[in-house]
Amino acid sequence: xxQQFSVIQKLLTHLRxxxxxxxxxxxxxxxxxxxxxxxxxxxxxxxxxxxxxASLAQICIGALFNFISTGSIVFANKNIALVWRxxxxxxxxxxxxxxxxxxxxxxxxxxxxxxAILALPLAFLTFFLLKKFVFRQNTSSxxxx
Numbered sequence: 001x002x003q004q005f006s007v008i009q010k011l012l013t014h015l016r017x018x019x020x021x022x023x024x025x026x027x028x029x030x031x032x033x034x035x036x037x038x039x040x041x042x043x044x045x046x047x048x049x050x051x052x053x054a055s056l057a058q059i060c061i062g063a064l065f066n067f068i069s070t071g072s073i074v075f076a077n078k079n080i081a082l083v084w085r086x087x088x089x090x091x092x093x094x095x096x097x098x099x100x101x102x103x104x105x106x107x108x109x110x111x112x113x114x115x116a117i118l119a120l121p122l123a124f125l126t127f128f129l130l131k132k133f134v135f136r137q138n139t140s141s142x143x144x145x
Contacts, residue, residue, distance in 0.1 A: 016076055023127070026074045030123045033069060037062035041115045051101045051111050059094040063087060075135035085134040093126050 015021035037058050044054035067086050071077050101114050108114045 012073065012076070016074070022074065026070070026127050027123075029069055029073050030127065033062065033066045034119050034123055036065055038115060038119055042112060045111055045115070051105070051114065052098045054111070055097050055101060055115070056094060059090050059097070063090040066090075070130065071135060075130075077135050082134050086130070089126065089129040089134055092129065093122060096125065097122055 012025070015025045040061050041054050041058040044057045045051075049057065063086065067083060071079075071082065071086070097118060100118055101111075104114045104117070108117070
């Protein structure tokens with residue numbers, strides 16, 4: 001078990017050191033995060049919530065899951081002090097997502113399809129904002145264990 005963990009740690013370290021590798025790692029983790037987030041969106045839509053409220057639930061629940069997964073796996077950073085910057089990025093992402101859902105409402109009436117179409121562009125926006133404003137170098141002072 002320890003050997004398997006060691007191999008995974010070495011692979012993660014190697015991927016994080018290379019810009020393309022880090023983006024690839026982000027895409028893999030982002031894929032899991034996207035599936036998780038879209039599942040939340042679909043659940044709240046199925047429960048009868050509007051697009052704006054379903055996406056708000058998706059952002060709130062998904063942000064906590066994503067902070068842990070993206071911070072620790074992609075950026076090797078568990079600094080809890082960054083959670084507020086992370087929340088700020090997710091607020092910006094939510095506004096972009098909810099606004100775009102609303103704009104697309106007349107041309108794409110199906111709420112599920114609108115949510116699915118926006119998943120990938122929002123993932124790119126989120127990566128850029130996280131890398132630039134949250135998980136910058138020299139931000140690992142208060143670590144979660």
